[in-house]
Every structure is written in C-alpha cells, then in structure tokens.
Amino acid sequence: MTAKTYRTLCQLCHSNCGLIVQRNASGELSIQGDPDHPMNRGRCCPKVLANTEILDSPDRLKHPLLKTKTGFKRISWDEALTIAADRLGDIRTRFGPLSLVRCTGAPVSYQGRDGFLEFMGAYGSPNLTGVGNLCMAPRMMAFKSVMGVLRAEPDYDHAELVLFWGGNPLGVERFSSYAAHNGLKEIMPRLKARGVRTIVIDPYLSETAKKADEWVRIQPGGDGALGLAMIHVIINEALYDEGFVGSYTSGFERLRDHVQPFTPGWAEEPTGLPASQIEALSRTYAGSKPAVIHEGNGLDMYTSGVNAVRTIAILIGLTGNIDAPGGNVFMPFPQQAALPTRPTPHKDRIGYKRFPLPFHAPFPVVKEALLNGGEGRPRAMIVHHGNPVLIQANERRTRQALEQLDFLMATDIFPTATTQLADLVLPMTSDFEAYGYRAYSSIEGGFLALAQPAADPVGESRSVFEVEYDLARRMNLGQDYPFHDDRTWIEYMIRPSGVSLGRLEAERVVFATKPVQYRKYVTQGFGTPSGKLEFFSGWFESLGADPLPTYALPAGEPLDAKALEAKGCSLLGASRRPSRFVHTKFKNLEKTAKPYPVPLVYMHPLDAAARKIPDGGAVQVTSPQGRITLKARWTEDTTPGLVWIDFGWGNPTDGQANINVLVSDVFLDPLSGGTPNRLFPCEVLPLG
C-alpha cells in the first residue's frame, strides 16, 4: 500500500474540525488537526481518535439485518431494499403518505442532516421529527420571534464582555451555533489577553465557569426569570440603547409595561440569586459595549426554554448589541440548496394544531400519536443517524411508542438501543468512509469544506444517499431525484453557493461569501413581520402564542420541598454531558471509553454524607418515572440538593444506565414541545 495524505473533516460533533489524515505504507491512519482550517487551526480534541477506532471495531454493523422471530438475520442489500420498498409502498397505499415519519439525531454531519429528507418529499410526508425539542429548536424559535432569523452568533474578537449563558464551550468545543472562530480552545485565551470580562450563568461550576471572571450560580431553569428581571432593570434605569430602540425596534412600550412586576426582588426565588446580584449583572451587561451573549443548550431542556431564550434575544436587542461589531451577529453563510424538493403542506404534520411554531413535529407529539393510536397515527418510521430510544424523555414510554409502528427502519454504524427495536437495520459508511461537506459561517465570510474518504467502506456498509436513491427508485419515487450518491448530493447542495465540487476538491476550504457586513438592518430591516426587532412578537401573536415572554415553572410541575416529599424524593436531578463523549456515541470503543468507563452521578459531599454514600460508591437513583444504578462522585461544583447525572449511556453495547429513564415526558414546553430532561425530582440511595 502506498502512503497517502488526505484532508478531510471530523464529523463527530458540530464543530466539524478540519483534519489531515495520513495513511502509512501498512495502511495505518494517523490524524492531526488541519492548520489551515478556520474552525480548529490545527487543533483537535481527544474524541477525534474515535474516527479510526470506528473503522476497526468488531461491533460495526456490516450487513443489512432483518428482524425475525428468532432474532436479527443477515440479508443482502437487494433483499433489504426490496423489503423496505414493499413495506413503505404498502403503508403509503393503505394509510397515505402522512403515515411515514423521519426521525434524525443531532445534525453533527450533513449526511445526518440530509439523509432521507428528499425521500420524505418524494413520499409526500411533512412528518420530520428528531432532537429539535431538546436541542436548538427552542433557541431558534426564540431568536426568530425577536429578530426574524434563527440565530445571532458571537463576535468574540471585538467584544468587551462575554456572557456565557447556559453553555459550556470549554467542555463541548461549541462556542457558537454554527460559526467558526479560529481555533476553538484559543478563543478563551484570546479574550483573556484582550482583558475582556467573561461571565458564566450556570447552576454548575462548569469547565467554562472555572475559567471565567465571574460565575452566576443560577437555579436550574431560572433563566427566564433572570432575563425578565434584567430587562426590568435595564429599562427602568434607562440603560438601554435609546437610539437603536427608537429606530429599529417595535413593542418597547408594551415590553416596558409587561416587565414592571418582574423586579429583581421577584426573581430572587426562581433564580436563587440575590436581587443585588441581578441588578449588578444587568448594569454590567448593559454598561459594557459591545457585549456578546453565547447561549447554549443549558436553556433548551426545560418546559420554559423558549421564553427564557426570548428574554436573552430581547436583552441583545435592548442594548443594541445586535449585528454590531462585538455583539451577536448575523454572520455570512454559504447558500445551499433547499430540501425536500416537493414539500407537502407544513400544516399537515403531526401535532401542528397544538404546536404551530416549531419547524418540525416535536418528538413528544409523535410519541403521543403512536401511543394514543386511532386514525392518522404514524405507521412507519425511518430513524436516521439518531438514537431516540435513549435520548428522549422517559425511555420506557419511548420504547412503547416505537413498538406501535408497523415498520421501523434504522440506519446506523453500530447496533444501538434504537436499532434493536427496528424491523430493518441498514449499515452505513462512517464519516471516514464517505464524501461529505460542511458550510460554516464566520466573521471572515461563509465558507465550505470538503470531507473525503480516507478508508474503504467497512463490510457492506453504503452511503445514505446511494441507499436512499436506490429505495426511491424501487418505489417509483426517484424520477425527480436531484442526486444519487454522496458526490452528486454535494454538487447539488453547494450549487447555489457558486462553488463547484471540483473547486472544493482542489482547495478543500473555499470562502463563498464576502466577509461580514455589520448592521444590515439599517438597509434591510429585520426578518420579522414588522421588519423591526420585535419585543412584542407578531409571529407568536399570529399563531395564538403569548407575544411577550413570561416565566413558568421549568419542569412543568412544582419542585418545592413539599412537592418533592410527596413524590418520595428529596433531591433534584439534572443532566450532565461528559466532554469525552458526544451523546450516546461510542462507549463501545475501547480506547475512546477507557478514560471514562461508566456514567456517574455527581453529588455534593453533604448530600452524599447524609445518605452514607462514599465517593465512588454504587447508588440507586429513583424518580417517579423509573430507577437506575450508577456510581457516585463527590463534588463541590454543585449545590446541595442538586445532583448531576451523566447523559449518554444505555446502548446494548455498554450495558449502563440511561438518565432518560428518570425523565418525565408528561410536561411539555407549550411552545416547542420540549421536555424537562434537565430537571426532575429524584432520590439517591446507596446500593445494598
């Protein structure tokens, strides 16, 4: 074998770092960060090594598998796609196209984002679901309501103050939603070197909080109350940007009247913060110009997530820190093609009446439609690149719901808790075995980068776009398909950017837009119904939702001491993600999992001592929904009464406990369908 060097991407998390992969003469791969990629500038995190471990793992799905009465049976691709075409065709004829649901995971790779999306258009179903209710959708809805776009990303290098709110970028390598900021871990040192003040709002002393100038130790889910009180202070003390508010916003008077009851004194209870600290924070944020807020996933998984983030978007607007240097900016992004090509009316999707605001069907309403049965319930589901059984609230009921399907087809690279339930399992190529691409925003401009295969497909694994097209063709749905494999998919998707696949192959990273232009609203306005930044949301009002943000209980149920006691629980449970892993992925990989072999429950030594739980001792965690067994880890990074349980285990290949067994799926964010995966009553007791 001849040695070869590849320039490609890591697609294990959203950062999608650039990599240089070298293959030596004996075929071994070594990985380095690509110094010329603007996301990571030569750096990469320890997780990157999973890319090669995936290729050699004995657990890999290597052939299509069909569920039979005696277990899974290996079948050929031809058999698999014939079965899928028959079953999906039959269901379409008998129950109509709306009976098919596509469920995807976090769009860490664009194959994950796009796989089977065109197929849904061709089949005629708008029923797209996935992780949205737990991730990004609440934040995107909130930003859209105030600013008319889905996100406004931090301009770190020109800011004077950075407020990390519900995000832990030093733990997860995610410093913005989708923008590149030159070097990930270099961002914090650069801020320090410029003397920029950093504040972290988090109930836990996270990796990021440890490195920041100030830690605001909020109570879980108290963010909406904090936001309302900060708006109160900033308006009442006239600390807002009068020029900006006067010219470019609407609804200011209504907002001013609305927030009068939400004094810092009122917010003390829901936030757990003294009024004086809330006042000081408000003055610091409004008084430091320009200032940036990085909002994270710590805000999404509550039943009041959308409203909490609306207060953040409003704060950014009030202080005029929007689309201005050093503020939250609408960054340039390469244009891409839109899929699916033949959308059915959005209004036909499951749960539209109850949840008209989210862009996709929230998973909990799909689940209820399955469990409640009746006409119009989903009959078939394609799970692509996701693990809904483990990641959605209340694993037991998620399983029950998926068992109602007439046909469940799942794609993955490994067997998972979800593929175990499937009728048909399709083995996919991993990111190092296929072409891929990614679009990034940045201050320097929107750019594209290419991923290329550095290894042959493992076993009979195939790329999703090939499989999807093959299936569509067999069902006579392939006539208008714009692509039939990875490369034609990329060609099609990037065409609107003006960059060709040939150029991307030659240059690997290609800037497709001009650098950022600030304050575009001056000439273009905002993308809201009024064209202004809307404190009072016309979009929400038009769909019957509260046009101004309010504060509600973050878990959807009272969690005071009395309510906890009534449930036989004396503690609150929260969810934590170990930086070593992304979600439920790759605990089966020996080297990847070795440094962090089992999930832990992090508890304050006072709580542990009161229950005679030693550091490292086995414990049982019980909630009204279920019970799991874990190991305890003492830490003073949390508050007494609040325990943090690791998220991401529970696959058959790891055999460990899944936190989402404990989480309620009864209480939903009335705007997004979000469940409180970050907050639930529980009790922790020593095992044995």
Ligand SMILES: Nc1nc2c(c(=O)[nH]1)N[C@H]1C(S)=C(S)[C@@H](COP(=O)(O)OP(=O)(O)OC[C@H]3O[C@@H](n4cnc5c(=O)[nH]c(N)nc54)[C@H](O)[C@@H]3O)O[C@H]1N2
């Ligand atoms: N309690 C609790 N629940 C949570 C969270 C939490 O913090 N706490 N986090 C939430 C968040 S933010 C999110 S985004 C979701 C994540 O939810 P998911 O994205 O559904 O979770 P993952 O574990 O990333 O599942 C991805 C699956 O894709 C597979 N895979 C990897 N590469 C490929 C490939 O190339 N092709 C295919 N077809 N499959 C592949 C992996 O093996 C894995 O099984 O979980 C949510 N749920």
Ligand SMILES: Nc1nc2c(c(=O)[nH]1)N[C@H]1C(S)=C(S)[C@@H](COP(=O)(O)OP(=O)(O)OC[C@H]3O[C@@H](n4cnc5c(=O)[nH]c(N)nc54)[C@H](O)[C@@H]3O)O[C@H]1N2
């Ligand atoms: N290593 C690694 N990287 C990842 C992922 C992963 O699982 N592992 N997942 C990827 C995905 S899909 C996502 S969405 C991002 C998530 O990354 P982030 O957006 O940074 O979110 P988290 O790390 O889940 O949580 C951020 C912080 O929110 C805090 N928090 C919890 N509850 C609250 C609250 O009520 N209020 C406030 N203010 N803070 C709260 C938590 O303690 C935590 O420190 O990371 C991505 N990158």
Ligand code: SF4
């Ligand atoms: S897993 Fe690590 S190397 Fe890979 S994209 Fe994410 S941060 Fe970059």
Ligand SMILES: [Mo]
């Ligand atoms: Mo996420």
